[in-house]
Amino acid sequence: MLIGITLENNKPDVRKPKDCAAEMAAHLDTVAKERCKASFAKIFGYFAPRLRSYALKQMGNEAIAMELVQDTMSNVWQKAHLFNAEKGSPSTWIFTIARNIRFDMLRKLQNRKEDICSDDMWPVLCEQTADPKEKSLEEKVTLQQVGELFNSLPDKQKAVIEAIYIEGKSQQEVADELNIPLGTVKSRTRLALQRLKDMLETHD
């Protein structure tokens, strides 16, 4: 029984996805074989509002939700020939397309974070924007370079760092061993780490 709806009569189609799976699969087949616009309109009529409400829940933004609907339905139109009824129902296939598009959109949104922030569309994300300086360091510095920088520390600081980080001693043990006050060990450690950090930041 083919009882689809068209945009014109605009009555909600309340059937469950599985109850119209065979019908939708047949429409997909005609779209694939004949580029049948009437069939695609039936598919669109059933899935577009459902996708919109899913997307709205997921993305929380009308414009982005509609982008997801548009991209998903474009894929259905373009790739109907890839639908294989033996592998699953039309709703599962379309849901999978929407899921993958959502995933790509989120990635792009994250990459576009700064643009979005400047437009003040999604202020929450601004706080998570990484320090651009940190990123350039990440790309440039290797562990070996840390080793080299370590060797350029003053001898007194190097001794303290070596004892604590490499030999695994406590600051008190280092103080006892070197016969210096605990406070001195602490300040040398702090200075050495600060120095390494400064060197890393200016290193190219």
Place this chain on the structure above:
Amino acid sequence: MINFHPSNQQLDIFSNGLMAPAESLIISAHCDMCAQCAEKVALYTEAHSETVFDESSQKLDPSLFGNMLSQIMTQEIDKGIDSEPTNSVLELDGRKFTLPRSLNRFSESIGNWSHLVGKIWQAPVNMGGDVVANFIFMEKGGGVPEHTHRGTEMTLVVNGEFSDGLADYDSGDFMVMDGKNIHTPLTKSDEGCLVFSIIDAPLHFTSGWARLINPFSHLFFK
């Protein structure tokens, strides 16, 4: 033989489209390699698509959709593009690795390999967001110093075998590590081992010289 899989809960969240992009990617790559999990995902997806579309709005309001339908139908069809996707190959030092299909599309976002100490190589993958993704290659006898995790680390073995003092892993194995796990990944195989890993916070090194780099570990592993 794949022995370590995502939990059913993770597969379920992935199937429902509720997972963050980077996590989705690594789960999806595991499913490319693991028929068993791919099967589960197919079942969960079927169930979710049924529920999601059943619970959602059923009315096609023309004021919301405007001319979207006619616009879509004016699009040209390019059937040629959809031939069987081929797998990308990742190259390092003359070695070639075939990537799982899900990672294919990121092959262009893979940065240069850098050589770290301990016979390990690292190539960052630009994923966007706060998660850091890396391919890590351990040469024979190479490994990452003993560490625990400030956040969560997800790892997929793309090619090869390694051990970390907790278990032995083989191609396709997937594991999640967090602050409760201390491990020392190391490979003994002649071919070395390539893994894909994502972390959301820097590692914390727990022994030896590597503790020295803790204050800076975010520079290397996050």
